[in-house]
Amino acid sequence: MRIGLYPGTFDPITNGHIDIITRGAALVDRLVIGVAINRDKGPLFDLEERVAMIEPVIAALSEKTGTEIIAHPFENLLINCAHDVGANVIIRGLRAVADFEYEFQMVGMNRALDSSVETVFLMAEAKHQAIASKLVKEIARLDGDVSKFVPSAVRDRLLDKLGKPKA
Template identity: 85%
Template sequence: MRIGLYPGTFDPITLGHIDIIRRAALLVDRLVIGVAINRDKGPLFPLEERVAMIEGECEALSRETGTEIVAHPFENLLIHCAKDVGASVIVRGLRAVADFEYEFQMVGMNRALDSSVETVFLMAEARHQAIASKLVKEIARLGGDVSKFVTPPVLAALDGRFKG
């Protein structure tokens, strides 16, 4: 069984993330969405809400692709998380050249830690390349319309945070 791991903070999950999840699910038999617990980043949504959003969004994707998709919180090294879930592939989404430079360094470090785990890069679809969770949160916080960047349930969660 090919198991892939797509890690991130997903604070919140965006249409860009969903695009990568959909495409990654076609490459593996099981896709684990690694939800990073990064206390230093100070996420807008607590871990439980981020996991619930991911599970809600991935339920239909799992049916659509025929691939099991599960959310898995983690706080250890990414390469250790990959081993914990049995992943032989780490999936990373790329938006721009700046992403590649950072990801290139991460691949090198992960390969040094465990060369049996490969990293696969998927380019975000052109219409999703500008989407970043950080920008979505900022636009929503300032009262802008983020409906082009997130699904309706995520939009409702953002509205609840900033309008409630």
Template identity: 75%
Template sequence: MRVGLYPGTFDPITLGHTDIIRRACTLVDRLVIGVAINRDKGPMFTLEDRVSMIEAECAPMAAETGVEIEVHPFENLLIDCATDVGASVIIRGLRAVSDFEYEFQMVGMNRAMNDQIETVFLMADAHHQAIASRLVKEIARLGGDIRPFVPPAVASALKDRLG
């Protein structure tokens, strides 16, 4: 069984994330969505909220693709999380060249710590290349329409959170 790990903060999950998740399902038998607990980032949504939103968005994909999708919070090193969940591949989404520079460094460090785990990059679909959770939150904070960027339930949760 090929296990993949798709890590991120997912604060909140966007259509860009769901696009990568759907496409990652074609590469693995089991996909673990690793929800990073990063206290330094000060997420808008609690860990429980983020996990719940991801589970709600992924359940239909799991049923449709037949791939087991599990949501797994983690606070340790990414490479250690991959080992913990039995992943042989880390899935990363790329939007732009600037993403690649950071990810290139991460791959080098991860391979130095465990060269048995590969990293696979999936380019964001052209329709989703500009989407970033940080920008979605800013648009929502300023009263903009975020419906083109996030699933409907997430748009509603953001609206509720911001009042």
């Protein structure tokens, strides 16, 4: 069985993430969405909130793609998370050249830790390349419309979290 791991903080999950999840699901039999606790990033949403936003999205994608897709919170090394879930491939999304430099270093370190776990990069669709969770939060914080960047339920939770009215 081919098991893939797509890790991230997903704070919040965006349409760009959903694009990578959908395309990644076509490559594996089971896709684990590794939701990183990552206290260093200071997420807006706590772990339970992020998982709660992800689960309905991945349930719909699982039904659509026919691939089992589950959420799995983790706080250990990525390669250890891959071992925990039985993943033999890590799926990473790339938006721009700036992402590549960081991801290149991560692949090198992960391969040094365990060369049996492969990393696959998927380029974000052009319409999603500018989407980053950090920017989505900033746009919402400054009263911009984020409806084309996140699912409507995620938009509503983001606006609630920021104390903004839903228009």
